[in-house]
Every structure is written in structure tokens, then in C-alpha cells.
Amino acid sequence: MSSTPRVVEAGLRTFLCAYEGYEEDPFCLGEFVVVREGAFPALGVVVDAASGPEDPSRPLQAQGAAGQTAAEVLAENQVLRLLLRTRVTVVSCGYVEGEAIRPLLPPAPPPLLGRVEAADDGEVKRVTGDGAFLALLVASPLCDDAVVAAAIRSAAGAFAGEEREFLVGTGKELARLLKAEPARLASILRGVAG
Amino acid sequence: MTLRLEQVAGELPAFVERYRQGLVATQAGIGAAHRALGTWAGDRAGGDARIRAAMAASARPYALSAGEPPTSRLAAPTLGPLSVVAADGSSIEPDRFAPVQCYVINTGFVLLPYGVGGRATLGAQALLGPEAATVDGEDDGGESGGRGLGVNLLRDVMELEMGESVAAEALAWGPAALLLDGTLLPWDLDSRQVAPEVREAMQRRTEAALGRLRAHGDGLSLGAYVSGSRGSDVVTSLRALTGGEGAWPLADAQLFAGLLGDGERSAVFRATSQRSGTVEELPVFREHPVWFFYLRVGGDLARVEVPGWGATSGRVGRLHAAIVDQCARCGGYPRALQEAHEQAVISAGDRLQFARLLENEAARQRLPAQVGGKQMSKRRRAI
Structure with missing residues (x-):
């Protein structure tokens, strides 16, 4: 299954998106996504992804013959895909206004059922280039050190040939934001170094 | 509390015991029924004929054989x-x-x-x-x-x-x-x-x-x-x-x-x-x-x-x-x-939502409300 996830809960700071069913390969941790619909198309960073039953009162039972892989069990029981959902939580880190991409909270939430797509390299570079997006991430209770580090690694991938400059600039911005939290800064930098 | 469980809980052991004894009593009957099934399997046409004769005087549902031995x-x-x-x-x-x-x-x-x-x-x-x-009237019983x-x-x-x-x-x-x-x-x-x-x-x-x-x-x-x-x-x-x-x-x-x-x-x-x-x-x-x-x-x-x-x-x-x-x-x-x-399945929430939709639409079209005392008392539950 590879459906386009859609916004199912929308807020200014976070939005939740869901695939139509179970998605083995959802957006990755730290990936930049965009909802190109609504008055202010919103950009955000994936902070969590979870899969499970659509109806929480119906827990998924372990099933399948010994030796069967998950793919084989799902292929034999197609209905399971229809009863499961993969959901991805996104923290806002910018929005589009006219020709500009602003690394700020969007003035309005993205529209419910808006399609959530991977941001292209140009969008990622424009929203992360000056490092301002980091302020929204480090302030979010949903972004622990691992998420911030994953977002920086993800963004660096969009700066082909200019990765070092991007990482140096981002490091300086992080140091400024976290000057009172040296332990957190060190943790994030270790995460970026991988 | 709407049900005082203590008023029935004490009777449960004896109640279940009576049921259990009833099951024990049917064991002999089950054995006899198994033997009868074997007899029927041995002569399906004859068995079916006797069953047909018996049901002529009965209001109960019966079974007849259908090609396979009844003991299958x-x-x-x-x-x-x-x-x-x-x-x-x-x-x-x-x-x-x-x-x-x-x-x-x-x-x-x-x-x-x-x-x-x-x-x-x-x-x-x-x-x-x-x-x-x-819009017809109904009996008041139901x-x-x-x-x-x-x-x-x-x-x-x-x-x-x-x-x-x-x-x-x-x-x-x-x-x-x-x-x-x-x-x-x-x-x-x-x-x-x-x-x-x-x-x-x-x-x-x-x-x-x-x-x-x-x-x-x-x-x-x-x-x-x-x-x-x-x-x-x-x-x-x-x-x-x-x-x-x-x-x-x-x-x-x-x-x-x-x-x-x-x-x-x-x-x-x-x-x-x-x-x-x-x-x-x-x-x-x-x-x-x-x-x-x-x-x-x-x-x-x-x-x-x-x-x-x-x-x-x-x-x-x-x-x-x-x-x-x-x-x-x-x-x-x-x-x-x-x-x-x-x-x-229609959940309790769906039922309530439908009832409200219906009431709202009726009100919008200015239908007279037919709120009965029993219905109101159930909703209000005042003391």
C-alpha cells in the first residue's frame, strides 16, 4: 500500500496525518513534509510515526504460521490492512506566503484532509537555510534531542555540495538557542554526527 | 446503584447447581439419542417415514435425512x-x-x-x-x-x-x-x-x-x-x-x-x-x-x-x-x-447523534415537539 497521507488533526504547532491503511514505509523521522493546500501551505518536520488498529478497542492479535514473515501474513489476510492505520505526527516549522517561505508558525492550521507530501529540496533549503526553523523545534515538547538531530540530518541532505556550510551555520544557531543547556546541545550534536 | 446484586448473587450457586444437575440428567438421554442416530443411519428411509408420521401430530420442527448417514x-x-x-x-x-x-x-x-x-x-x-x-396511530402497548x-x-x-x-x-x-x-x-x-x-x-x-x-x-x-x-x-x-x-x-x-x-x-x-x-x-x-x-x-x-x-x-x-x-x-x-x-454496528453514540439530527430537523421544519413525560423523565433523571 502506498497512499498519500492526509491531515486528520490540524493545529498551528502540530498536525497529525494518516495513511488510508497500514503503511510499512511512512515518512521518516526528521523528514520535512509540506501541505500545499490552504491559505498558508505549511511545512513541518516528522516527529513521530505509529501504526496500529484503526479502532483502539480492537487490538491486533499476533497471528501467522511459524516462519511466515509479516509481509506473508498480510498478503494472506488482506483485510488486516483495511483495519490498521499508520499515523505520522508533524511539528510545524514554516509556511509559504506568496513567493516566500517563512520559518515561523503558520497563521492558520493546514486544512483537514489536506494531502501531506515530502518537501522537495528547494523547499527544505528555503525553510532551513538561515537556521531559524530550529527555534520552533527546540521549543516543541514533541521534539526531543533525537528528533532535532534527525531533522538537521534530513535538511543537510538537501544542501548537496553545501552540507558543511549548512551544518556549521546550524550548529552556531543551536549553540545560541541552547547556551543555557549545554548538555542538550551536546546530545543533539552527537545525534547529528551520527 | 440500579441493580442490587446482593439480592440475586446469593441465589446464583443453587441456580447454577440445578442447571448442572439437569445437564447430568440428560447424559443418559444423550447416550440414547446417539444410539437412535445409529439406528436411523441403518435404515434411513424407514427412519424418515417414522419421523414424518410423528410430526403430523406435532407443532415442533423436525429433521429428515438428506443423503448422508446421520452418524456422519x-x-x-x-x-x-x-x-x-x-x-x-x-x-x-x-x-x-x-x-x-x-x-x-x-x-x-x-x-x-x-x-x-x-x-x-x-x-x-x-x-x-x-x-x-x-402518521397512523399505534397501539399503546409497545x-x-x-x-x-x-x-x-x-x-x-x-x-x-x-x-x-x-x-x-x-x-x-x-x-x-x-x-x-x-x-x-x-x-x-x-x-x-x-x-x-x-x-x-x-x-x-x-x-x-x-x-x-x-x-x-x-x-x-x-x-x-x-x-x-x-x-x-x-x-x-x-x-x-x-x-x-x-x-x-x-x-x-x-x-x-x-x-x-x-x-x-x-x-x-x-x-x-x-x-x-x-x-x-x-x-x-x-x-x-x-x-x-x-x-x-x-x-x-x-x-x-x-x-x-x-x-x-x-x-x-x-x-x-x-x-x-x-x-x-x-x-x-x-x-x-x-x-x-x-x-x-450502530454505536450508542451514533444512535444519539441520529436522534439529535432528527430532532433538529423536525424543529427546523417547525414540527410540534411530542415530548412525552416518560421520555422527559428519562432524560432529566432529576431527584
Whole structure:
């Protein structure tokens, strides 16, 4: 299954998106996504992804013959895909206004059922280039050190040939934001170094 | 507290003990019934003739043999590629305190392909009725006019029609088994509490749907699944054969529980009776007689009803194998039926929301509110 996830809960700071069913390969941790619909198309960073039953009162039972892989069990029981959902939580880190991409909270939430797509390299570079997006991430209770580090690694991938400059600039911005939290800064930098 | 449990809890041990003693007392009867089954198997034609003679003077349903020895215990054949289809329904009965008398029927359906083409499909279709709004008065005895409007009957008929429709799609990909929840013929098809014109219309629709199912041919197996059956056709027939006195099994399930192993089915039997005014006298029963077998799945003894024309060994074998496989996938109950139920179910929240939608629409159209004292007291619950 590879459906386009859609916004199912929308807020200014976070939005939740869901695939139509179970998605083995959802957006990755730290990936930049965009909802190109609504008055202010919103950009955000994936902070969590979870899969499970659509109806929480119906827990998924372990099933399948010994030796069967998950793919084989799902292929034999197609209905399971229809009863499961993969959901991805996104923290806002910018929005589009006219020709500009602003690394700020969007003035309005993205529209419910808006399609959530991977941001292209140009969008990622424009929203992360000056490092301002980091302020929204480090302030979010949903972004622990691992998420911030994953977002920086993800963004660096969009700066082909200019990765070092991007990482140096981002490091300086992080140091400024976290000057009172040296332990957190060190943790994030270790995460970026991988 | 609404129920003072201490007032009944003390009586439970003795109550359960009496029931247990009753079961013990039937053990001798079960043994006698097993022996009678063997006798019947030895002379099926003679046994059937004696059963027919006995039921002439009885209002009870009986079973006749249908080609297989009554003592048969058959393992499920190997399951080939097929689609399993199921339909189930749920309804909101008319509320006589509501501003407008209406009902909702939600029919869930499932198509599950196993080794054939097509995609797994889940869905439901909701219907608001009746087509012509009722403004007639009703008797004051009942809480609702649902029985008179035949809501349960219509729901059962719509399940059959929905199942036929989805099965027709599934057959494009190969063989299929259609499972229905409950009896093959709608329970209220002969109910005097349903208005005659509604009953007759439902009888025609049932006959038409079963006719279309029959026309689909050998590729389709049809079975109505009654979990935890309390049917007693076979033990009644056996009693007629023996003239048995004393303790006797109350239900066929008690008899077959000691005969069938896990996944095994009994012989196919024909349901019959000479009761007057019941479903057996209807044209739909003559055209689509109910045959049945029992199937053991874990601790459950299920009765599976099939139309007489669908009781060929190939169709029954496919149905048997499909049900056993479905139960293995879903903790002892057919997966397709469970999911059809989940699609159909109308939650308490949905019911409340519908009631509010109806009230709001009635208010918008300035219909006079018909708020009864009983309804108000239930809502207010003031002290």
C-alpha cells in the first residue's frame, strides 16, 4: 500500500496525518513534509510515526504460521490492512506566503484532509537555510534531542555540495538557542554526527 | 446503584447447581439419542417415514435425512482459492417518542479474497425508512412501531440482498462462499406481528434474492451461520424414532458435541415440519428449503443452514472448508462475519447523534415537539 497521507488533526504547532491503511514505509523521522493546500501551505518536520488498529478497542492479535514473515501474513489476510492505520505526527516549522517561505508558525492550521507530501529540496533549503526553523523545534515538547538531530540530518541532505556550510551555520544557531543547556546541545550534536 | 446484586448473587450457586444437575440428567438421554442416530443411519428411509408420521401430530420442527448417514462426522476438505463474502445488518428502531417515526438500517458487507483476484473490501450501506412516512396511530402497548414496520425483517432481507450483490462481484474472480449471520430465511418472515403487506413484500424479496443466488451456479456456496445453536430438530426426530421417555437432550448441539471433533461437520439434514402458519408453508420455503449441518469449531457447535439446492457435496465441502479456515483466522468465529458485523454496528453514540439530527430537523421544519413525560423523565433523571 502506498497512499498519500492526509491531515486528520490540524493545529498551528502540530498536525497529525494518516495513511488510508497500514503503511510499512511512512515518512521518516526528521523528514520535512509540506501541505500545499490552504491559505498558508505549511511545512513541518516528522516527529513521530505509529501504526496500529484503526479502532483502539480492537487490538491486533499476533497471528501467522511459524516462519511466515509479516509481509506473508498480510498478503494472506488482506483485510488486516483495511483495519490498521499508520499515523505520522508533524511539528510545524514554516509556511509559504506568496513567493516566500517563512520559518515561523503558520497563521492558520493546514486544512483537514489536506494531502501531506515530502518537501522537495528547494523547499527544505528555503525553510532551513538561515537556521531559524530550529527555534520552533527546540521549543516543541514533541521534539526531543533525537528528533532535532534527525531533522538537521534530513535538511543537510538537501544542501548537496553545501552540507558543511549548512551544518556549521546550524550548529552556531543551536549553540545560541541552547547556551543555557549545554548538555542538550551536546546530545543533539552527537545525534547529528551520527 | 440500579441493580442490587446482593439480592440475586446469593441465589446464583443453587441456580447454577440445578442447571448442572439437569445437564447430568440428560447424559443418559444423550447416550440414547446417539444410539437412535445409529439406528436411523441403518435404515434411513424407514427412519424418515417414522419421523414424518410423528410430526403430523406435532407443532415442533423436525429433521429428515438428506443423503448422508446421520452418524456422519466429516473433516473439512482442502480449501482451494476463493473469495469469502459476508453481510450483516444493524438497525435503529423507530422511537415512538421521536417527532417523526422512522428507522435506520445499516448493512455491512465484506469481500475477502484468498488466492483469487480482487481486493479485500469492507463497507456499509445505510437506509432511512420507511419510504412513506407513517402518521397512523399505534397501539399503546409497545415501545416502538419497529415490529409492525418489519424493521428486523427488512434488515434480514437487506443482508441477504447485499450478500447476493457482493457475491456476484466476487464470482468474477473465481469461486466464492457467502456467509450470513443467523438463519437462512429471515426470522420474522412468518411473524404475525409484522404488517401483512410488509411481510408479503419481504417474502417476495427473499425469494427473489435466493433465486438470484441459485442462478449463480456451482461456483457459489451459501451458508447461514448460527453460533451456539439451540436448534433441536434432530433430537426431536430421534425422540420420535425411539418414543423416548425421560431425560432427553434439549438441543442438537448437546448431541453433536459428543460426536464431532474440532473442525468436523455432521451429516446434512433437511429441516421440516407440518406446523401451520409458519415459514414452512410459504412458497419461498418450498422453492428454497432449508437444509443444515452442525459444525464444531473449538468449543462452539454452530448450525450452518444452506438452501436445499445448494447442498451438493462440492458446495457444502467448499463452505465447510471456508468456515473452518475463517474461524482459524479469527479466534473461533468466521472473520468475514465479524468484520461485516463491525461494519454494520450502530454505536450508542451514533444512535444519539441520529436522534439529535432528527430532532433538529423536525424543529427546523417547525414540527410540534411530542415530548412525552416518560421520555422527559428519562432524560432529566432529576431527584
